[in-house]
Amino acid sequence: MSDDVRVIVITSGKGGVGKTTTTANVGMALAAHGEKVALMDADIGLRNLDLALGLENRIVYDVIDVVEGRARLKQALIRDKRMQNLAMLPAAQTRDKSAVTSTQMKQVVDDLKAEGFTFILIDCPAGIEQGFKNATAGATEAIVVTNPEMASVRDADRIIGLLEAEGLKDPMLIVNRIRVKMVKSQDMLSVEDVQEVLGNSVKLLGVVPDDNSIITSTNRGEPVALLKESISGQAYRNVAQRLLGQQVPFLDLDERNGLFDRFKKLFTSK
Amino acid sequence: MSNSWLNRFLGRNAQTPRACAKERLLGVVIEDRSAIPSSVLELVRKEIVEVVKKYLIIDDQAVDVKLEKDEDGTYALVSHVVSRGVRKNEGIPAA
Incomplete structure (x- = not known):
């Protein structure tokens, strides 16, 4: 039964590309789909x-307390009040x-499986050292986030190599913070460029636009995935659907042109 | 490999930031994957310069060495040499 549980590590190598935001929103x-x-x-x-989930005031125990036996897993898990079937296991801050060791982290994942979760998402730290090894220890799938x-x-390319060495083949890719206008003006790498560099073994799972609402919603502790009208929220909801095996077309981010662009188009189109 | 003269020669400055980023990325990624450090490539490059110099008139920066990935997944060492002509020396057959 617990073999049906999807255990996915969300990683990137470089820091600050949006791993935590991705974990919170995809989760x-x-x-929201009932998982x-x-x-x-x-x-x-x-x-x-x-912080990304807005649950910082509810932490009593953390993963180290669980590993070292000061708390049971159930005590450390924080249930989200907005989304009853979502729970977070916090990291230790001190x-x-x-x-922790990889073996201990894998044990925590096994214990989470036994709790009846259908998805376990692991937010991996930046870097390629012990923290990476710990985060990947219990995972059977990987999502690589890149800008x-x-x-x-x-x-991301380095991480894909290291994931393969850990037995996590064919990772899924999320390209985060794309700015379509800059791509069109030949100033930024496109999603296709990124895919070409990273090679064929990587499957594109999502494209998330650079979006101010990520900043405002994170400031409020409300993941954008909860906001119906948010385009990045929609991108994350699409990622979730794809993880569930549904075919969802990639968003046409070009439609996000502002009023000025639409005016400009009027005058420049033949 | 930083090779500003060659970059200018090949017109990299005329490239868009997007194309430039992609080309540079493909270069570093292939180096990372092949585990052949750029310092080794630089040594190879310098020696190619010495060898080619014996026969051709070249600028020191006119030799570019890089790795490319072949269809079968193996790495090819590719060198690009810009020459300004044949050196007139003893031992070099006349054209």
Whole structure:
């Protein structure tokens, strides 16, 4: 039964590309589909997933408390009040990555499986050291998040190699913070460019536009996936649907042209 | 490999930022994957310069060495040499 549980690590290599935001939003969107979702913050010492979800005031125990036997898993899991079938397991803030081993992290994942979750998403820390190894230990699938920007694509390529070495083949790719106008003016890498660099083994799972509403919603502790009218929220909801095996076309982000662009088009089109 | 003279020669500055980023990325990614460090490629490049110099008139920066991935997944060492003519020396057969 527990073999049906999807355990997905969300990783990137480089920091600041949107792993935590992706974890929070894809988790919310999956939960909205009725999936029982556990989100695990594997960034020991740099806890952030709680902020993305707006759950920072409800933390009593963390993953290290569970590993070291001070709390049971059920006590440490925080149920989301907006989305009853979503729970978060916080990272410890006062310890560091050496506080746990891969074996212990894998045990936590196994215990989460036994709790009846259908999806376990693991928010991986940046880097390729112990934290990465811990976060990938219990996973059977991987999502690589990248920005259309050189350093993050290069790091994504490294991470894909390391994931394969850990037995996580054919990772899924989310290109985050794309700016269609810049791509069209030949100033930014396109999604296709990123795919070409990363190669055929990577399957495109989602394209998320650069969107101010991510900042405002994160500031409020409300993942954009909960906001019906948000385009990035829609992009994350589409990712969730694709994870559930549904065929969803990629968003036409070009439609997001502002009034000025539409005017310009009027005058420049023949 | 930084090779500003060659870059200018090949017109990289005329490229769009997007095309430039893609080309540079393909270069570093292939180096990362092949595990052949750029310092080794630079040594190879310098020695090619020395060899080619014996026979052809070239600028030191006119030799470019890079890795390319072949269809079968193996790495090919590709060198691009810009020459300004044949050196007139003993031992070099006249045209």
